Amino acid sequence: xxxxxxFKTIEPKxxxxxxxxxxxxxxxxxxxxxxxxxxxxxYPSGNLHMGHVRNxxxxxxxxxFKNMNGYNVLHPMGWDSFGLxxxxxxxxxxxxxxxxxxxxxxxxKLQLKTLGISYDxxxxxxxxxxxxxxxxxxxxLKLYENGLAYKKSAAVNWCPSCQTVLANEQVxxxxxxRCETTVTKKQLAQWFFKITDYAQRLLDDxxxxxxxxxxxxxxxxxxxxxxxxxxxDLTIVGSDEPLTVFTTRADTVFGVTYMVLAPEHPLVEKxxxxxxxxxxxxxxxxxxxxxxxxxxxxxxxxxxxxxxxxYAVNPMNGENIPIWIANYVLIDYGTGAIMAVPAxxxxxxxxxxxxxxxxxxxxxxxxxxxxxxxMKEAYTGDGSMxxxxxxSGLSVSEGQKQIVAFxxxxxxxxxxxxxxxxxxxxxxxxxxxxxxxxxYCEDCGLIPVPEEQLPxxxxxxxxxxxxxxxxxxxxxxxxxxxxxxxxxxxxxxTDTMDTFVCSSWYFARFCDPHNSSLPFSKEAVDYxxxxxxxxxxxxxxxxxxxxARFFTKFLNDINMLSCNEPFTNLLTQGMVLKxxxxxxxxxxxxxxxxxxxNTYGADTARLFILFASPPERDLEWSDQGVEGSYRFLNxxxxxxxxxxxxxxxxxxxxxxxxxxxxxxxxxxxxxxxxKKVSDDVRDRFNFNTAISSIMELSNMMYAYRDQEEQDLxxxxxxxxxxxxxxxxxxxHLCEEMWxxxxxxxxxxxxxxxxxxxxxxxxxxxEIAIQVSxxxxxxxxxxxxxxxxxLEAMALAQPKIQDLINGKKIIKxxxxxxKLVNIVAQ
RNA sequence: GCGGAUGUGGCGGAAUUGGCAGACGCACCAGACUUAGGAUCUGGCGCUUCACGGCGUGGAGGUUCGAGUCCUCUCAUCCGCACCA
Numbered sequence: 038x039x040x041x042x043x044f045k046t047i048e049p050k051x052x053x054x055x056x057x058x059x060x061x062x063x064x065x066x067x068x069x070x071x072x073x074x075x076x077x078x079x080y081p082s083g084n085l086h087m088g089h090v091r092n093x094x095x096x097x098x099x100x101x102f103k104n105m106n107g108y109n110v111l112h113p114m115g116w117d118s119f120g121l122x123x124x125x126x127x128x129x130x131x132x133x134x135x136x137x138x139x140x141x142x143x144x145x146k147l148q149l150k151t152l153g154i155s156y157d158x159x160x161x162x163x164x165x166x167x168x169x170x171x172x173x174x175x176x177x178l179k180l181y182e183n184g185l186a187y188k189k190s191a192a193v194n195w196c197p198s199c200q201t202v203l204a205n206e207q208v209x210x211x212x213x214x215r216c217e218t219t220v221t222k223k224q225l226a227q228w229f230f231k232i233t234d235y236a237q238r239l240l241d242d243x244x245x246x247x248x249x250x251x252x253x254x255x256x257x258x259x260x261x262x263x264x265x266x267x268x269x270d271l272t273i274v275g276s277d278e279p280l281t282v283f284t285t286r287a288d289t290v291f292g293v294t295y296m297v298l299a300p301e302h303p304l305v306e307k308x309x310x311x312x313x314x315x316x317x318x319x320x321x322x323x324x325x326x327x328x329x330x331x332x333x334x335x336x337x338x339x340x341x342x343x344x345x346x347x348y349a350v351n352p353m354n355g356e357n358i359p360i361w362i363a364n365y366v367l368i369d370y371g372t373g374a375i376m377a378v379p380a381x382x383x384x385x386x387x388x389x390x391x392x393x394x395x396x397x398x399x400x401x402x403x404x405x406x407x408x409x410x411x412m413k414e415a416y417t418g419d420g421s422m423x424x425x426x427x428x429s430g431l432s433v434s435e436g437q438k439q440i441v442a443f444x445x446x447x448x449x450x451x452x453x454x455x456x457x458x459x460x461x462x463x464x465x466x467x468x469x470x471x472x473x474x475x476x477y478c479e480d481c482g483l484i485p486v487p488e489e490q491l492p493x494x495x496x497x498x499x500x501x502x503x504x505x506x507x508x509x510x511x512x513x514x515x516x517x518x519x520x521x522x523x524x525x526x527x528x529x530x531t532d533t534m535d536t537f538v539c540s541s542w543y544f545a546r547f548c549d550p551h552n553s554s555l556p557f558s559k560e561a562v563d564y565x566x567x568x569x570x571x572x573x574x575x576x577x578x579x580x581x582x583x584x585a586r587f588f589t590k591f592l593n594d595i596n597m598l599s600c601n602e603p604f605t606n607l608l609t610q611g612m613v614l615k616x617x618x619x620x621x622x623x624x625x626x627x628x629x630x631x632x633x634x635n636t637y638g639a640d641t642a643r644l645f646i647l648f649a650s651p652p653e654r655d656l657e658w659s660d661q662g663v664e665g666s667y668r669f670l671n672x673x674x675x676x677x678x679x680x681x682x683x684x685x686x687x688x689x690x691x692x693x694x695x696x697x698x699x700x701x702x703x704x705x706x707x708x709x710x711x712k713k714v715s716d717d718v719r720d721r722f723n724f725n726t727a728i729s730s731i732m733e734l735s736n737m738m739y740a741y742r743d744q745e746e747q748d749l750x751x752x753x754x755x756x757x758x759x760x761x762x763x764x765x766x767x768x769h770l771c772e773e774m775w776x777x778x779x780x781x782x783x784x785x786x787x788x789x790x791x792x793x794x795x796x797x798x799x800x801x802x803e804i805a806i807q808v809s810x811x812x813x814x815x816x817x818x819x820x821x822x823x824x825x826x827l828e829a830m831a832l833a834q835p836k837i838q839d840l841i842n843g844k845k846i847i848k849x850x851x852x853x854x855k856l857v858n859i860v861a862q
Numbered sequence: 863g864c865g866g867a868u869g870u871g872g873c874g875g876a877a878u879u880g881g882c883a884g885a886c887g888c889a890c891c892a893g894a895c896u897u898a899g900g901a902u903c904u905g906g907c908g909c910u911u912c913a914c915g916g917c918g919u920g921g922a923g924g925u926u927c928g929a930g931u932c933c934u935c936u937c938a939u940c941c942g943c944a945c946c947a
Contacts (some may be wrong), residue, residue, distance in 0.1 A: 252866060297947090378947095655940090805881085
């Protein structure tokens with residue numbers, strides 16, 4: 038491989054040069070348009086994987102491109118460094134989470150630097166450092182102050198083997214991700230953020246995000262799950278407590294044949310007490326309580342329930358209806374109770390058939406069944422109301438309106454909107470997270486830690502329990518404190534925050550990362566925010582992206598920043614696959630970035646990953662494809678080094694005079710490539726096609742080099758262009774070539790080239806001639822040729838003559854610049 | 863079950879507005895250079911046919927002078943959600 042360029046010396050050389058000269062350090066500059074380019078900050082697991090490389094390579098092309106286009110580009114990097122793996126490592130191997138985490142950061146940072154990404158390392162942050170989590174705690178306090186953080190008892194995921202609660206995302210298929218024990222439910226007092234207060238805004242503002250993938254917006258929309266309906270009260274026979282239900286089908290209220298309460302519903306015990314059903318009801322409710330969410334709510338779990346012995350009265354017609362409890366009604370949606378209309382709801386239908394409950398048809402259309410007893414499935418379509426007293430004959434939507442209006446005027450119901458979105462459970466019984474800044478005082482109750490006392494430091498000298506229980510519960514010096522209010526001894530909250538809290542505001546911190554009195558200054562965030570381009574995996578489509586939007590709206594409400602949405606444009610990159618599936622240790626198909634960089638260099642790794650597939654699509658790793666990218670870079674290297682001497686000192690004129698046809702062709706290609714690469718990178722992020730057009734340019738330059746005589750200014754222009762256009766993708770090699778060609782300044786500081794319209798003017802072009810839609814001939818014509826002349830030329834072609842001879846020409850379509858289609862019969 | 867995406871040579875992928883399908887790369891084949899090549903360079907490369915030609919973008923229809931692109935139906939794969947009343 039003697040004709041290969043030496044990436045092993047080139048790459049570190051320029052990385053050092055860029056760093057020494059602070060090329061990527063930025064400050065607010067009102068004189069330039071800003072561009073905030075951000076990749077999702079990684080969890081410091083210890084090693085970079087290909088997914089990271091892809092993520093950062095994409096971000097870096099955008100950063101370098103925008104930079105060369107005159108933008109003031111903020112491109113920072115940091116670490117999402119709190120979280121379970123550090124603690125698991127501590128339990129298993131005895132390393133302290135802090136030590137483990139910082140060592141990982143150190144290692145990953147080194148790996149990242151070998152990729153040559155244009156980060157402003159001055160703004161590096163780590164969410165596990167006190168100077169950062171101080172402000173995560175500050176965020177908590179502000180939310181608390183504004184009534185958006187509260188503590189309540191909730192049934193949470195509990196791993197009986199690890200003796201701890203788990204976040205929803207740590208429950209994989211109903212089991213603990215760590216020990217694979219089936220997760221159960223446990224009632225615990227937990228901290229929540231009231232994200233539901235923002236449900237409507239989170240939904241509404243999705244339409245103001247045209248730069249987001251439709252898929253992500255749809256997922257968020259479904260997750261928020263807004264549904265319009267009404268809530269109304271029913272009386273319970275023999276009780277004075279009302280039973281409140283939520284329904285979206287008020288029009289079917291005359292079809293109610295039974296009621297269902299969630300097993301956890303507070304009325305269950307009261308209404309069944311003293312009846313012959315009491316024991317059975319209690320037994321059922323208890324059994325449901327300990328079932329995991331998965332067992333409780335999956336669609337293939339069979340519906341089951343028991344009768345409570347009590348009856349409710351349908352307020353619309355006075356009918357008595359039996360009250361059941363069943364697994365398919367959830368306590369935390371709506372009111373935890375439903376009116377069941379088996380004729381017009383699939384779930385109710387299934388349940389009614391199982392327990393032989395009556396099915397009463399109240400909606401009918403032309404082809405819908407009329408007899409409840411004969412129905413095979415619920416009819417959920419549109420139609421008009423029947424068996425509904427004076428409402429009979431109304432349409433579904435009109436019926437809903439009138440019935441809700443009646444309920445409101447009669448005072449037992451009202452129109453309501455329900456969201457599927459639940460409040461965000463943020464407390465974790467874990468050590469390696471930001472401590473929740475609250476204190477429990479016997480006299481004063483729950484008291485927030487005053488702002489000036491932040492941060493509440495995580496104690497370092499702790500002992501990790503093999504059970505996984507938080508060591509904070511055993512650190513007296515931590516939990517023993519005094520009440521900030523009255524000064525008496527008090528107990529500190531030992532729960533820490535979900536790591537998603539840390540990542541909900543880091544993008545704002547990057548704007549002002551060294552601020553020690555505030556999370557960030559308003560001036561700094563208002564200059565940089567919102568993030569112009571955010572890049573990351575689609576796995577964060579809901580959680581992180583929704584939480585970050587929530588925080589941004591909250592920070593806007595308390596006047597900390599002026600934008601309403603954090604991320605203007607979102608690019609969700611595809612996965613990196615090997616042999617058709619995601620790289621994983623268990624499958625043994627992992628390709629390590631370190632190895633690739635060692636063998637081929639960072640430029641090759643970057644180029645391959647960008648060339649193999651457009652960014653949003655999954656990418657199939659190919660070792661041979663990597664070879665190909667390496668080969669291409671070497672081809673460019675040889676071309677440039679071979680030409681360097683010839684073009685040394687050659688002047689590129691402002692205006693080119695008449696050129697030889699071959700020189701003219703090359704110049705055309707040079708400028709066509711500028712246009713193509715600029716469009717592909719700026720408008721579409723289609724780096725694969727941008728790179729392929731650069732390859733075409735270099736191929737043509739090779740051909741041009743074979744000629745005996747060359748127009749050196751044209752060649753030099755092509756070489757310069759080639760290097761600059763390639764530089765966002767393969768920055769080290771291009772920097773080297775730039776200097777080999779005699780330049781002393783950095784390639785990063787070059788202006789992006791503009792194409793010359795004049796060079797793109799061609800005097801002739803190829804036109805396809807079709808006969809009845811099939812291409813039969815191609816001709817070269819002058820560019821400005823008239824439609825008529827083009828048509829005549831097409832008809833005059835001997836081959837065309839032969840084909841249309843003896844046929845009737847029905848019509849001729851002439852598309853200037855493209856083709857002529859002669860329709861003949 | 864619901865929602866979304868994707869389907870193009872041996873492979874990764876191009877075709878941006880309905881206008882020459884297969885750019886670019888990989889693999890493969892042939893040749894050149896060479897002591898040698900798993901380096902480099904040149905050429906070939908959808909299927910089929912000796913050829914003229916015919917066929918071809920998951921499948922079946924349709925609209926159109928013209929469809930990978932638009933419409934209807936259908937199949938397959940992947941992803942997300944999954945009793946939300």
